Amino acid sequence: MKQKGWKELTPGAVVTEPGSSKQFKTGSWRAFKPRWIEENCIHCLFCWVYCPDMAITVKDGKRGEFNFDYCKGCGICALECPGKKGNKAIVMEEEGN
Amino acid sequence: MPKIVAVTGNEAVAEALRQVNPDVCAAYPITPQTDIMQRFSSFAANGKVKTEMILVESEHSAMSACVGASAAGGRVITATSSQGLALMWEILWIASGDRLPIVMPLVNRALSAPINIHGDHSDGMGARDCGWIQLWSENAQEAYDNTIQAFRIAEHLDIRLPAMVCMDGFIISHSITRMEYLEDEKVKSFVGEFKTLNPLLDIEKPVSYGPLILTDYYMEYRKAHEHVMSKVPGVVKQVADEFEKMTGRKYGLFETYRLDDAEVGIVVLNSAAGTTKDVIDEYRAKGIKAGLLKPRLFRPFPYAEVGDALKHLKAVCVLDRADAFGGSFGPLFMDIASSLYIQDKKPLMFNRIYGLGGRDYMPDQAEHVLNELVETAKTGKVQSVKEYIGVRE
Numbered sequence A: 001m002k003q004k005g006w007k008e009l010t011p012g013a014v015v016t017e018p019g020s021s022k023q024f025k026t027g028s029w030r031a032f033k034p035r036w037i038e039e040n041c042i043h044c045l046f047c048w049v050y051c052p053d054m055a056i057t058v059k060d061g062k063r064g065e066f067n068f069d070y071c072k073g074c075g076i077c078a079l080e081c082p083g084k085k086g087n088k089a090i091v092m093e094e095e096g097n
Numbered sequence B: 001m002p003k004i005v006a007v008t009g010n011e012a013v014a015e016a017l018r019q020v021n022p023d024v025c026a027a028y029p030i031t032p033q034t035d036i037m038q039r040f041s042s043f044a045a046n047g048k049v050k051t052e053m054i055l056v057e058s059e060h061s062a063m064s065a066c067v068g069a070s071a072a073g074g075r076v077i078t079a080t081s082s083q084g085l086a087l088m089w090e091i092l093w094i095a096s097g098d099r100l101p102i103v104m105p106l107v108n109r110a111l112s113a114p115i116n117i118h119g120d121h122s123d124g125m126g127a128r129d130c131g132w133i134q135l136w137s138e139n140a141q142e143a144y145d146n147t148i149q150a151f152r153i154a155e156h157l158d159i160r161l162p163a164m165v166c167m168d169g170f171i172i173s174h175s176i177t178r179m180e181y182l183e184d185e186k187v188k189s190f191v192g193e194f195k196t197l198n199p200l201l202d203i204e205k206p207v208s209y210g211p212l213i214l215t216d217y218y219m220e221y222r223k224a225h226e227h228v229m230s231k232v233p234g235v236v237k238q239v240a241d242e243f244e245k246m247t248g249r250k251y252g253l254f255e256t257y258r259l260d261d262a263e264v265g266i267v268v269l270n271s272a273a274g275t276t277k278d279v280i281d282e283y284r285a286k287g288i289k290a291g292l293l294k295p296r297l298f299r300p301f302p303y304a305e306v307g308d309a310l311k312h313l314k315a316v317c318v319l320d321r322a323d324a325f326g327g328s329f330g331p332l333f334m335d336i337a338s339s340l341y342i343q344d345k346k347p348l349m350f351n352r353i354y355g356l357g358g359r360d361y362m363p364d365q366a367e368h369v370l371n372e373l374v375e376t377a378k379t380g381k382v383q384s385v386k387e388y389i390g391v392r393e
């Protein structure tokens, strides 16, 4: 995308296009990647509630896969996940492993 | 008919704010400004204005609430002095960077420590580079007139920048002088309806304020800010012309007094200009060609025009009611020196620091400076570039 020059900017850096944060893919920030272990998942959707980037997908009331375009690997979901019988349903792994 | 009144500077500014009737005011008391907001909150409590008063716990919060209310789409005011302005420091930059046309009377007072409540320009000078417009006022009439004009300048759709209106603490804010109030209707129609620009509360057109702008765009936003500042003088003159048509009172980017044919000149801000003009008259009567320049629009500083108005002089003294520690010279001197730097022919210059912490500026100080100017013009030599005057050894 061609970057704008100083004459083309909205005064005060006001963002006038609603929902434009979708264009900003935070997935590239990731150093750690969450992995979902489906058999330990109780579909409580805590991860969906806590994820700051709305990177947990939900289908028919059930937890779905991560959206790695936006998951920045913060690990909040893994921390909050209650899992099943003491076994976490989300674990964080180093990127590139 | 305009009303002739005998009022203090604070009373006059509070009256201007009543007549403008802004949407929101968030304020915190601080001497010597307190009196403006005390009067204004009485107007709000007594239904004389429809303004929503937000009483906050600090000036940091006052300016923060102003930023929110202005981004929401309201006409917004506050007022402060000294440490209050210092506490707003961080948010002053947010207000200007977000291009929010907040209007703020600044009743100039010295900065602590040592603690001092009196008139001094250290507060306003400390905020001179934060992207706000600054109008400075010699007396209550000018403070009243500048407050009214500030709304038009700040809110102009080509500008949209916050504006401070400065006047000297106590010397002007608490002294009663004779002046003229305009009729409410005239002020109302002069400032006009507030026009919003990308208001947060327009739910049909959702917007976000304050995004993160990193290396890819920050510099473009700063260049855009510098550019919009360059348009301010034109708008200031246009608003002043309209104001003159309504009131007969003439304003420009700065005032000159007996300067055109002068050989020596004094540059000074605010109330000390009045005393200086009297002494200049005495020197003129003795055949000494002295004149004065008093900046009104201090930010953005009209370098080219100021330099042009001073370049014919043989010697100039800049009087500063603040020092810029470690910067060698007073802040006004540095701007005047920059204004003359771009001129081919320039006068000899020196800087005198006076009146700090409300120390009286007396006619004998103006005489002292004028004598020095005459001597400098005659000998072609500056005795000493910077000195404090009216200080005990």
Ligand code: SF4
Pocket: A034, A050, A051, A052, A053, A054, A055, A056, A066, A070, A071, A072, A073, A074, A075, A076, A077, A078
């Ligand atoms: S790691 Fe962070 S960003 Fe990624 S899905 Fe979990 S909570 Fe969301």
Ligand code: SF4
Pocket: A036, A040, A041, A042, A043, A044, A045, A046, A047, A048, A063, A077, A080, A081, A082, A083, A089, A090
């Ligand atoms: S928080 Fe854990 S258990 Fe709950 S839905 Fe998410 S992955 Fe499943």
